[in-house]
Amino acid sequence: MNASPSRLAAGAATVTVVLWASAFVSIRSAGAAYAPGALALGRLLAGALTLGAICLVRREGLPPRSAWRGTAISGVLWFGVYMVVLNWGERQVDAGTAALVVNIGPVLIALLGSRLLGDAMPPRLLAGMAVSFAGAVTVGLSMSGDGGSSVLGVVLCLLAAMAYAAGVVAQKPALGSASPLQVTTWGCLVGALTCLPFAGQLVRDAAHAPVSATLNMLYLGVFPTALAFTTWAYALARTTASRMGATTYAVPALVVLMSWLFLGEVPGLLTLAGGVLCLAGVAVSRSRSRRTAPVTAATTTPEQVPAAES
Template sequence: MNPRRTDLLAAGAATVSVVLWASAFVSIRSAGAEYSPGALALGRLLAGVLVLGVICVVRREGWPPRSAWRGILISGLLWFGFYMVALNWGEQQVDAGTAALVVNIGPILVALLGARLLGDAMPPRLLAGMAVSFAGAVAVGLSMSGGGGSSLLGVVLCLLAAVGYAGGVVAQKPALAQASALQVTTFGCLVGAVACLPFAGQLVTEAAEAPVSATLNMVYLGVFPTALAFTTWAYALARTTAGRMGATTYAVPALVVLMSWLALGEVPGVLTLAGGALCLLGVAVSRSRPSVKAGGDGDGGGSPIPTAERPASSGAGRAD
């Protein structure tokens, strides 16, 4: 496939992921008020597994090869399981500003781990874009903070969620060289659901008492921000570096501002709008490519060849 077309498809898939992940925050407000962190994570993952499992059967995807299972297991435990529970719990303990500051360390950790473990390049444009986006994310979080205060437990949980997210992405990357995006997502989601089974009792009890709207929001979280968004994310991740994909998620705070405005009538202030604009600007910078000069790749991150198609010696052969 033409490298430029591959890049466009990967960018489109990444866009689907960040839009759906941004929409998840609106649904979590409803579901999170009725479901505890572990029960919400389990319900979301079960809905996701059901949808993904049906698609796998229809497409006759089969089981991933043995070589992919290490990455699937690690990403399933860290990202689908641990991250979702820790984030749900942490955001109940801290205000929005603290959550934005701590959780948005995740993409930076993705870039650092990708460089250390996968040999991904860290070009100046990526680093500059992530710095701009991080500043924007913090501005959005601070401007939308309800002033409810923060606890040490909440800060630690958000930090652990960021670490789990980063570790899950970096672990997922090598698996995508051995298995399809649908296989990696389906079985990673299944691993996360199994890890969350201790919360099954809470889920049953709370589902019996929760309003239909909260349960429908939980199902939505499983079908779209989980089943669909994680699959399109895996598709894009297989075709670029972990660092660039991590930087893409900085578009989420800006989209949350827009969706909260449209869906909830929450009119953003000047600082919120400025922060959202910085997030989008940083993503644009981090994903931009320098002019490729003869005999070189510019800043080292401008090669139009997707990571998954580069020789194994690049360090990216077979990871948010």
Template sequence: MSVSPRTPLLAAGAATVTVVLWASAFVSIRSAGAAYSPGALALGRLLSGALVLGVFLLVRREGLPPRSAWRGIAISGVLWFGFYMVALNWGEQQVDAGTAALVVNIGPILIALLGARLLGDPLPPRLLAGMAVSFAGAVTVGLSMSGEGGSSVLGVALCLLAAMAYAGGVVAQKPALGRASVLQVTTFGCLVGAVCCLPFSWQLVTEAAGAPLSATLNMVYLGVFPTALAFTTWAYALSRTTASRMGATTYAVPALVVLMSWLALGEVPGPLTMAGGALCLAGVAVSRSRPRSAAPTSEPVSRTEREATTSA
């Protein structure tokens, strides 16, 4: 199978779009979360995203994914699109920013461990070192931006469950991308997540009637951009690299959140926050780098990718 020289650049660009949009989601969630409960916000976001993705799927006439891809799509839809969004929305209402950063950002570490165990992803020293540096930076950012809010046992448990669901969803999605298109995997994963959140329908209808327009627009933004677009670019990049490397890439999100909060909300970051953001970016750079002797156009091949190549 020949690989275009542009593929690594396109994958890097897709990953960049993903982390920028996911970082912007934190700013929008702060606005929409004041008017919508966790379940209603997740459902409204997923319905908006599914509508946009469904239109593109119909225009491209891609149809249903093959049966062999449905297991991964269903698992990622339930865990990542559904459970993760509700648990994270709820958990961040219960704990301070420092605790949320500490707990939720174990997700990429869990992805690396699960990817190595279930997908045969390699764990090179540079990846592990970069993730350690980025995790330290994420915790530093969270602690430095914490107010005087407290942390509840429920909130910590919800953030931990969200991190576990995120990791499980990513690892389940990876094999599905070898059997179905990026758009199919993303669209039907989003639809599965929306179906899981249907019990919150009455809350969404009730709260939408009294919510300010800005909160509703932010909810729609979350569905169109950080969900429909960002999850699609994520899947594109994930299909061209390992789950471990993609998980490490998301450690750039805390640094971007600091910058966006500064620009959009006027929240001037302190020296500790700036240092934590720099650590996040430095860790991502280390985790994505390769030894000088490595071929520049090839990614480490996981067991899933090897099996797909053999059966092709």
């Protein structure tokens, strides 16, 4: 028996969240040997090559012209600007401050989605986002240490959150006429072109970087970029930008767990409590009200798929 489209979308969102959480662990290694722009370019080149090969095998060509604008905007802002300024910002502030600032991204997605895309803002979504944001704040405060913060670092993390939100909202309409693979592939390529000024730095860093750092950079390109951005686009095409943004609040909780398992960083009680709040908020935001109006098959659209199944 084939899985329903809604379950496939939920599975795709889960793959995205897990791989994006794993990216934070890999960035710890690669970021020590590669400059922010070089790391972003290397990651995007690896992702673009992987996606390009898949497109050739599947014989997928250019996206329709109606999808070019959204794909290009998301490529510049989300694949390009976001990755560079986030890598740079995390060098200027401690991990807790970065987590606090960047996690306003889903809130911005909800606001922009409501304003520009007409996304519905049901009470359960708002309540879930509030709970998850409280959890993200808790995790961020518990992680804040003696690393210090700078105005530049906070501004960069804020810029990263804004680029992320704008990129997601721009990508959503493009998925109405192009496939998730097309939108992701060409968005990644546009992002790589945006980061080309860092090519010289990438060559210099690669010449001196340890093998482990380079392997982590390649992992970032193949899995958290090529695979996870494609599964994200697949799920986004079947629900609203606001709900997908709320789903990413599971990432801080998974980062805490992965850091514990793979880096030996034992979380404190406050960090664990914050992680639980993040997951609880995601569960609330994706739950359905028991009283739902019947929707006929003839009028169902991707945006009307129940959140718990999207």
